[in-house]
Amino acid sequence: MSAQAQGGGDVPPLLELSAVSKSFGGVAAIKDVDFRLFEGEIHGLIGENGAGKSTSMKVIAGVHSDYDGVMRVGGRQVRFRNARDALDAGIGMVHQELSTVPDLSVAENVFLGQQPLTRFGTVDWRRINREARRLIASLGLDIDPTTTMGALPVGIQQLVELSRVLFSGARIIILDEPTSALSPPEVKRLFDVLRKIRADGRGIVFISHFLDDVLEISDSVTVFRNGRTVASGPATGLSKDEMISSMIGRGSIGMHMGESAELASDDSKPVVMEAEAIGDGKMLRDVSLKLRAGEITGVYGFMGCGQIEFARAAFGKIPLQQGRILVDGEEISFRSTADAKSRGIAFVPENRSMMLFRSEPIYKNVSIAILERIHRLLLKPDAERSITKTHIDDLQIKTQGADMELGSLSGGNQQKVALAKWLTHLPKVLILSEPTRGMDVGAKEDVIRIIKKLRDQGVAILVLSSEPETILTLADRVTVLRKGVVAKEFSSGVLHKADLLSAA
Amino acid sequence: MQEAGETKAGGLKAVLTDQLRNIAPVFTLMVLVIFFSAASPSFFTADNFMNILSQVSITAIIAVGLTFVILTAEIDLSVAAIANAVGITLAYFTLQPEYVNIANLPLNGVIAIVLTLATAVVFGLVTAFGVTWIGIPSFIMTLAMMQIANGVSALLVRGQIAYNYPDLITTLGTESVFGIRWTIIVAVLFLAAGHFVLKYTRYGRYIYMTGGNREAAEYSGVNVKFIIGSVLVIGAVCSGVAGMLAVAYFGSAQQNQFDTYLLDAIAAVVVGGTSLFGGRGGIGNTIVGLLVLGVLNNGLDHIQIDSFLKILIRGLILLSALIINVYAQRLREKG
Numbered sequence A: 001m002s003a004q005a006q007g008g009g010d011v012p013p014l015l016e017l018s019a020v021s022k023s024f025g026g027v028a029a030i031k032d033v034d035f036r037l038f039e040g041e042i043h044g045l046i047g048e049n050g051a052g053k054s055t056s057m058k059v060i061a062g063v064h065s066d067y068d069g070v071m072r073v074g075g076r077q078v079r080f081r082n083a084r085d086a087l088d089a090g091i092g093m094v095h096q097e098l099s100t101v102p103d104l105s106v107a108e109n110v111f112l113g114q115q116p117l118t119r120f121g122t123v124d125w126r127r128i129n130r131e132a133r134r135l136i137a138s139l140g141l142d143i144d145p146t147t148t149m150g151a152l153p154v155g156i157q158q159l160v161e162l163s164r165v166l167f168s169g170a171r172i173i174i175l176d177e178p179t180s181a182l183s184p185p186e187v188k189r190l191f192d193v194l195r196k197i198r199a200d201g202r203g204i205v206f207i208s209h210f211l212d213d214v215l216e217i218s219d220s221v222t223v224f225r226n227g228r229t230v231a232s233g234p235a236t237g238l239s240k241d242e243m244i245s246s247m248i249g250r251g252s253i254g255m256h257m258g259e260s261a262e263l264a265s266d267d268s269k270p271v272v273m274e275a276e277a278i279g280d281g282k283m284l285r286d287v288s289l290k291l292r293a294g295e296i297t298g299v300y301g302f303m304g305c306g307q308i309e310f311a312r313a314a315f316g317k318i319p320l321q322q323g324r325i326l327v328d329g330e331e332i333s334f335r336s337t338a339d340a341k342s343r344g345i346a347f348v349p350e351n352r353s354m355m356l357f358r359s360e361p362i363y364k365n366v367s368i369a370i371l372e373r374i375h376r377l378l379l380k381p382d383a384e385r386s387i388t389k390t391h392i393d394d395l396q397i398k399t400q401g402a403d404m405e406l407g408s409l410s411g412g413n414q415q416k417v418a419l420a421k422w423l424t425h426l427p428k429v430l431i432l433s434e435p436t437r438g439m440d441v442g443a444k445e446d447v448i449r450i451i452k453k454l455r456d457q458g459v460a461i462l463v464l465s466s467e468p469e470t471i472l473t474l475a476d477r478v479t480v481l482r483k484g485v486v487a488k489e490f491s492s493g494v495l496h497k498a499d500l501l502s503a504a
Numbered sequence B: 001m002q003e004a005g006e007t008k009a010g011g012l013k014a015v016l017t018d019q020l021r022n023i024a025p026v027f028t029l030m031v032l033v034i035f036f037s038a039a040s041p042s043f044f045t046a047d048n049f050m051n052i053l054s055q056v057s058i059t060a061i062i063a064v065g066l067t068f069v070i071l072t073a074e075i076d077l078s079v080a081a082i083a084n085a086v087g088i089t090l091a092y093f094t095l096q097p098e099y100v101n102i103a104n105l106p107l108n109g110v111i112a113i114v115l116t117l118a119t120a121v122v123f124g125l126v127t128a129f130g131v132t133w134i135g136i137p138s139f140i141m142t143l144a145m146m147q148i149a150n151g152v153s154a155l156l157v158r159g160q161i162a163y164n165y166p167d168l169i170t171t172l173g174t175e176s177v178f179g180i181r182w183t184i185i186v187a188v189l190f191l192a193a194g195h196f197v198l199k200y201t202r203y204g205r206y207i208y209m210t211g212g213n214r215e216a217a218e219y220s221g222v223n224v225k226f227i228i229g230s231v232l233v234i235g236a237v238c239s240g241v242a243g244m245l246a247v248a249y250f251g252s253a254q255q256n257q258f259d260t261y262l263l264d265a266i267a268a269v270v271v272g273g274t275s276l277f278g279g280r281g282g283i284g285n286t287i288v289g290l291l292v293l294g295v296l297n298n299g300l301d302h303i304q305i306d307s308f309l310k311i312l313i314r315g316l317i318l319l320s321a322l323i324i325n326v327y328a329q330r331l332r333e334k335g
């Protein structure tokens, strides 16, 4: 445990926000936020979706420059005009949304904006590639640094982005939900690295909705609610319940995400969709799965186990190289996602930016998947708006209205919009990849309730996740994938988290 | 609509950022009109206004299709070449005067027009096939199509000039009704239809969404290949109609007579503020872009200026429009 943690005393905090407020178009996103980060400290930052975590960290990282209040770095008052200023002051941030450059190589991404040069002032490629390999290896990545970034799975990209900031030499490191795309062993390696870095006298802010992770890694914890700091203190002695109640501002909600679950599969339910030994020629081989009406099938596996490819193949996004897919007993080969949709299949990918239109209003984001049901030929925007309003209410999406630009929503609320897309007319099969990623406890509970309701209405649901809790809370039967093949299937009895972890 | 204004953006700065791509072209247009009106007494007259409209009408028809294409974040460099080839095809299907030495295939007027339109569709389908099925970037594919269309033109006329077209086309290309040239009326109809489709139909929404984020459109079950393929066909058909009217308007059909139209059509769309990155803009923007271009070309004729300098000036205007276009996009992405 770091000595200085809440020291105060003589050492000025590495970073201090005093009464910082920031509003967008007259609406406050954060109000009078106080926040102190000390040297050698890992500081957990938690709060519900839309609480203002990302916004306040973006103020620190120079992304938002027009804010009220005072920021001090090492005791000196500063005001950054842009992200470059913040970087020069030793502040590095990994944003909630992946911000890697897909067309550049892994090594170039690691050294983005700070490439080492040779004596002659040219880019030192040998060194870049060598160093990049070494740096990403310390996060457990064994990939060729010359690989194009865009070709890698999201989780790996996340690790590469982390290594860019972790090893940039920044003294203040802000990680906005860094683990949401990582599997448990990767999270563990990240934590090892964080602990090592902390020892060098830096300060790290760790934002996450995984409260166990926050408790494990943090020295102190700050809680935001509705744009304000509501609690801040050492992590020792803090319990998960206390964290939750201060996040939501009332007694803890009853439900806890499970450590174990009683499976309730029912073979008498009709099979709606079936995959027979499908493979994509790369990540996925011989995977067979049956989806039944009114049942939730969980697919668990670490990142890279093939679940991402499975979901895409089932939605017609990537072509099958082997096996076949049957819908209602009839063999179908999808030529496009539109084909899959017209068969009643719906899909929410794990990365929300993949299915959202950032600069379009919310209602257009929601209606895009159901336009043909609302309109014959001509658009009826008012119908789209009113449908969207009901979803905003049902899912408790935090926004000022259906006309707001999607990009103005907090990360978790964007995720809810991605789900809302498919909820107006029930699909026959709903494929959800990481449905609760990036959601706060309350939102997770909402989404879980909604998914279960859909199941009870007869939808065949496939949930793919690398979070055991999500699978355990939702699934009626579970398939574990490992390296692209089915490693184990569970369909009855009590399933423990440990069973999943050891099978994967 | 009701909530759109105040709550959405808030603050003047935000509105300006959001609307830069729409405001800048209108502002440019006003400056140009004021400048030329002051510089030349013959500029600001009703006659000259009709002149300008008629000068941009052919470009306008091409620009409608190109707006569709650019909104999906694709590009079509073959529009002028296709207009040329289709115009020549029409002449090929029409009986030419004795002295025109072309081995052609004269047909009944209506059949000639239908067949010629079909040629345009075929051009579009080939482009669509290359871009969506094979996966050739539209920039490269349409460059190839430009060459192919030029080749078709060359083969059909073999260096000759053709003069005759079906009566309907001759009327539309050369005559007026109530003092308004038919080409203007056709252009207005195309612009109106384009606007209607883009803003009020499901298909139009898909075009915008596909341009806004192709992957997201695909994950929402939009048939992105169909959307992109179809806008390329629409682009070719618009070019084809423009080509047919233009040969009548020009009074002759020959090789290379559309060379300036590619740049003009792209310029009209981009100067108008439609985003080269797709998903933003529309026919309204294109209309303003067409007027900017028309006023500029026409106005420069009204003042004493080196005709070679005109070319440079047009280039500079296009460059500044491109800068604003890219800059507006950046501002949005930051905001």
Ligand SMILES: Nc1ncnc2c1ncn2[C@@H]1O[C@H](COP(=O)(O)OP(=O)(O)OP(=O)(O)O)[C@@H](O)[C@H]1O
Binding pocket: A024, A028, A029, A030, A047, A048, A049, A050, A051, A052, A053, A054, A055, A056, A096, A398, A399, A407, A408, A409, A410, A411, A412, A413, A438, A440, B335
């Ligand atoms: N660019 C923006 N324009 C308008 N409103 C915004 C913008 N960015 C954030 N907001 C609003 O500010 C509030 C705080 O958002 P923020 O992204 O900081 O939440 P968060 O705590 O990071 O949530 P999450 O856990 O969902 O990521 C939200 O209500 C959000 O809608």
Ligand SMILES: [Mg+2]
Binding pocket: A053, A054, A055, A096, A176, A410, A411, A412
């Ligand atoms: Mg956030």
